[in-house]
Amino acid sequence: MRPSFVFAVAGALWLAATAALAQGSGAPAIPGTGSTADHSKFEILKKEFTSAPEVTGACLSCHTEADDQVMHSIHFTWEFENTTTGQLLGKRHVINAFCGNVAGNEPRCTSCHAGYGWDDMSVAPQEAGVTPDCLVCHDRSGQYTKTATAAGLPPLDPVKPGTKTITGAEAWPVDLAKAAQSVGPPGRENCGQCHFYGGGGDNVKHGDLSSVLYDPARDVDVHMSSEGGNMVCSDCHVTDRHEWAGSRYDVTAADTRGPGMPHERRDVATCQSCHGTEPHPASLKGVKLNDHTDKLACQTCHIPEFARGGVATKMVWDWSTAGKMGDDGKPLSVENYTQGDGKHRHTYLATKGDFVWEENVEPLYAWFNGQVEYTTGDQTIDPTQVVEVNRISGSPEDGDSRIWPFKRLIGRQAYDAKLNHLAYSHVWGPATDTAFWTNFDWGKAIEAGMNAAGVEYSGEYGFVNTHMYWPITHMVAPAEQALDCAECHASDGRMSGIDGVYMPGRTPFSTAGILGLALIAATVLALGIHALGRLFTRKDGDA
Amino acid sequence: MAERFVKIYPRFERFWHWTQMALIFGLLFTGLAVNGLNPLIPFGPAVMLHIIAALALIILWVFAIFWHITTGTWVHYVPTTRGLLKVARFYAWGIFKGEHHPYRKAYWRKHNPLQALTYLALKLVLFPAIWVTGVIYLTYNFWDTAPNATLWLTIVANLHLLAAYAIAAFVLAHVYLLTVGHSFRDHVRPMITGFDKIDLTSEEEAYLETDEPARIR
Numbered sequence: 225m226r227p228s229f230v231f232a233v234a235g236a237l238w239l240a241a242t243a244a245l246a247q248g249s250g251a252p253a254i255p256g257t258g259s260t261a262d263h264s265k266f267e268i269l270k271k272e273f274t275s276a277p278e279v280t281g282a283c284l285s286c287h288t289e290a291d292d293q294v295m296h297s298i299h300f301t302w303e304f305e306n307t308t309t310g311q312l313l314g315k316r317h318v319i320n321a322f323c324g325n326v327a328g329n330e331p332r333c334t335s336c337h338a339g340y341g342w343d344d345m346s347v348a349p350q351e352a353g354v355t356p357d358c359l360v361c362h363d364r365s366g367q368y369t370k371t372a373t374a375a376g377l378p379p380l381d382p383v384k385p386g387t388k389t390i391t392g393a394e395a396w397p398v399d400l401a402k403a404a405q406s407v408g409p410p411g412r413e414n415c416g417q418c419h420f421y422g423g424g425g426d427n428v429k430h431g432d433l434s435s436v437l438y439d440p441a442r443d444v445d446v447h448m449s450s451e452g453g454n455m456v457c458s459d460c461h462v463t464d465r466h467e468w469a470g471s472r473y474d475v476t477a478a479d480t481r482g483p484g485m486p487h488e489r490r491d492v493a494t495c496q497s498c499h500g501t502e503p504h505p506a507s508l509k510g511v512k513l514n515d516h517t518d519k520l521a522c523q524t525c526h527i528p529e530f531a532r533g534g535v536a537t538k539m540v541w542d543w544s545t546a547g548k549m550g551d552d553g554k555p556l557s558v559e560n561y562t563q564g565d566g567k568h569r570h571t572y573l574a575t576k577g578d579f580v581w582e583e584n585v586e587p588l589y590a591w592f593n594g595q596v597e598y599t600t601g602d603q604t605i606d607p608t609q610v611v612e613v614n615r616i617s618g619s620p621e622d623g624d625s626r627i628w629p630f631k632r633l634i635g636r637q638a639y640d641a642k643l644n645h646l647a648y649s650h651v652w653g654p655a656t657d658t659a660f661w662t663n664f665d666w667g668k669a670i671e672a673g674m675n676a677a678g679v680e681y682s683g684e685y686g687f688v689n690t691h692m693y694w695p696i697t698h699m700v701a702p703a704e705q706a707l708d709c710a711e712c713h714a715s716d717g718r719m720s721g722i723d724g725v726y727m728p729g730r731t732p733f734s735t736a737g738i739l740g741l742a743l744i745a746a747t748v749l750a751l752g753i754h755a756l757g758r759l760f761t762r763k764d765g766d767a
Numbered sequence: 768m769a770e771r772f773v774k775i776y777p778r779f780e781r782f783w784h785w786t787q788m789a790l791i792f793g794l795l796f797t798g799l800a801v802n803g804l805n806p807l808i809p810f811g812p813a814v815m816l817h818i819i820a821a822l823a824l825i826i827l828w829v830f831a832i833f834w835h836i837t838t839g840t841w842v843h844y845v846p847t848t849r850g851l852l853k854v855a856r857f858y859a860w861g862i863f864k865g866e867h868h869p870y871r872k873a874y875w876r877k878h879n880p881l882q883a884l885t886y887l888a889l890k891l892v893l894f895p896a897i898w899v900t901g902v903i904y905l906t907y908n909f910w911d912t913a914p915n916a917t918l919w920l921t922i923v924a925n926l927h928l929l930a931a932y933a934i935a936a937f938v939l940a941h942v943y944l945l946t947v948g949h950s951f952r953d954h955v956r957p958m959i960t961g962f963d964k965i966d967l968t969s970e971e972e973a974y975l976e977t978d979e980p981a982r983i984r
Contacts, residue, residue: 508815508818508819509811509815511908512814512815512818514908515907515908515911518911518912518916620917708809708810708811709809709810709811709814710809710810710811713801713803713810714803714810715803724917725917726917726920726921726924728801728802728803728814728924729800729801729802729803729810730803731803732802732803732804734925734928735925736925736926736928736929737802737928739929739932740928740929740931740932740933740935741932743932743933743936744932744935744936744939746936747936747939747940748939751939751940751943754858754943755943755946757862757863758862758863758947761863761864761865
């Protein structure tokens with residue numbers, strides 16, 4: 225080794241060591257964690273809060289426009305005017321096939337309202353002077369929650385024994401100051417405590433939104449898993465002034481625009497808005513897969529099953545059997561389903577009727593253009609048919625539709641048997657003598673529900689079979705677990721009920737297929753006869 | 768007149784024939800799977816292999832067309848009615864009587880008239896039908912916004928399927944005819960060695976022995 229080389233190496237090492245030392249001792253750490261504000265340093269948040277709305281007041285002293293923005297959002301209004309169909313929708317107005325309706329059951333249902341104290345659906349929360357709840361979305365201390373039956377208010381010290389939170393857990397006293405000082409952008413826990421529990425329990429309603437998504441494994445949700453993207457809801461459901469992209473009432477079923485300029489799009493939560501309109505790699509296989517994007521929603525292949533990860537979803541809900549008492553004279557309850565994570569789920573409740581639970585469910589597929597029309601309480605139904613609580617529109621011809629995966633809830637629920645309207649029912653109300661869950665009398669419960677909703681009631685009720693559809697869009701599996709081609713490209717595949725597509729492998733015995741096989745059969749027959757002729761004459765010509 | 772072994776299938780023609788055979792078998796095997804009738808290979812891999820084999824076959828055809836034109840080999844396929852009926856009558860009747868094949872191969876005309884006509888139809892009708900429909904089918908992405916794209920795709924795919932079945936029928940008849948006569952091996956050997964038994968006039972024989980000694984043995 226040459227001496228000059230040794231000196232050069234030693235010199236370089238010395239320089240590197242001194243540089244590292246200088247950096248270690250000299251440069252101070254950059255403060256904050258992704259924000260320029262540390263809310264624990266704000267004087268106004270250090271006080272003793274005696275009520276939750278006080279916290280909102282403190283927030284507004286800096287975030288002056290926040291309450292106005294929130295009060296324009298569907299999280300607060302629970303109202304959605306569909307400009308295409310003209311229908312007035314939203315939780316404030318619709319009847320669904322799960323818990324039915326909010327009207328008449330307010331303090332229970334509005335426990336998940338993004339405000340404090342909205343207890344009457346007939347008055348808009350803006351007019352009722354309801355204060356928005358900042359903490360339910362922005363608390364990062366993890367100890368903020370809402371009481372299950374208090375119209376959106378949190379449990380505060382002293383908590384009455386037996387009180388439950390919105391997720392069904394035993395309630396604890398919330399430390400408002402701690403929550404206020406912790407605020408930040410919403411995490412999965414914030415959105416999840418309401419949206420994972422829709423329909424009265426974990427994953428009851430959506431099928432693709434369950435408590436599993438608080439910390440999902442990679443194969444359950446590649447985006448939200450900490451082993452995957454570790455993304456939060458608002459990474460896709462982007463916001464503009466507290467209005468969120470992504471709506472079940474007006475779905476962007478086909479996004480042909482793609483991502484646009486970086487960070488440009490704030491209007492949609494579509495897969496394409498990140499992944500583009502030709503998302504598969506530029507390989508032979510990728511090009512072939514991109515062929516599918518004019519017919520299929522991304523979700524159709526990339527969410528092979530919903531209710532994955534151990535938490536089941538309700539697939540059948542029959543209200544008509546509710547009200548049975550056990551041998552002990554008490555309301556009957558049966559827990560006959562054990563889901564993947566070991567938890568038992570009710571299959572019968574005197575309060576709610578019979579349920580069927582399912583996990584790892586293969587979706588139902590249908591053409592969907594994003595438009596959903598609800599059977600609202602004023603529409604006349606045909607009780608001899610299955611009533612579609614929310615009709616999904618779409619066709620292979622319109623160019624705007626894609627084949628989407630859905631969860632379909634099979635329901636049986638109350639209706640006005642004379643006027644043929646879906647019925648509102650008053651189920652929750654421990655202090656009333658009409659609430660079904662305390663009195664088990666459908667006649668009284670429906671009359672009270674119709675009254676609360678302010679609609680006409682004939683006085684006669686019955687039960688009607690219903691279907692309700694939920695587009696499946698969460699629980700996206702890793703690419704390697706996307707549906708295999710043969711799941712659909714087969715004669716009895718998943719798309720067997722879908723019209724308006726040409727799918728190789730689905731109809732081997734189409735007209736052309738049969739003609740072709742007939743040609744082969746005729747050839748074989750002719751050659752066979754020729755061969756037999758040669759065999760029997762035993763005089764094979766000299767060719 | 769003398770019967771001699773003359774090289775009538777040059778190296779490229781033999782390469783073309785056997786490569787084409789392998790690719791067509793591959794395409795029939797995978798195509799049948801894509802159509803839902805072959806459980807021996809899954810759909811996805813079948814599609815990929817089908818596309819790769821098809822592209823390879825199209826490239827081979829480009830070379831083969833070039834070869835036919837530049838070497839003048841295309842004249843072997845010019846249709847003729849001379850002797851056509853005799854050959855047809857032989858396969859339909861004479862073969863059962865132990866007659867001799869009416870056609871004698873010439874080194875400048877290696878196929879009998881029925882054979883030449885069949886190959887010509889294959890090359891001018893069925894092969895173009897399969898690859899034109901196949902390419903339109905394969906490039907669906909580029910025209911999927913056209914009006915009634917799904918209907919056109921259905922039509923194109925069904926024509927592709929029919930052409931494929933017709934080619935399969937040809938393959939059956941082609942292989943069956945190798946069994947006619949004294950031996951299957953005698954029929955296959957020329958396409959391997961290139962040499963076939965040919966009637967030569969004394970002038971032809973003299974020409975080949977003098978000017979193209981490698982073509983005659």
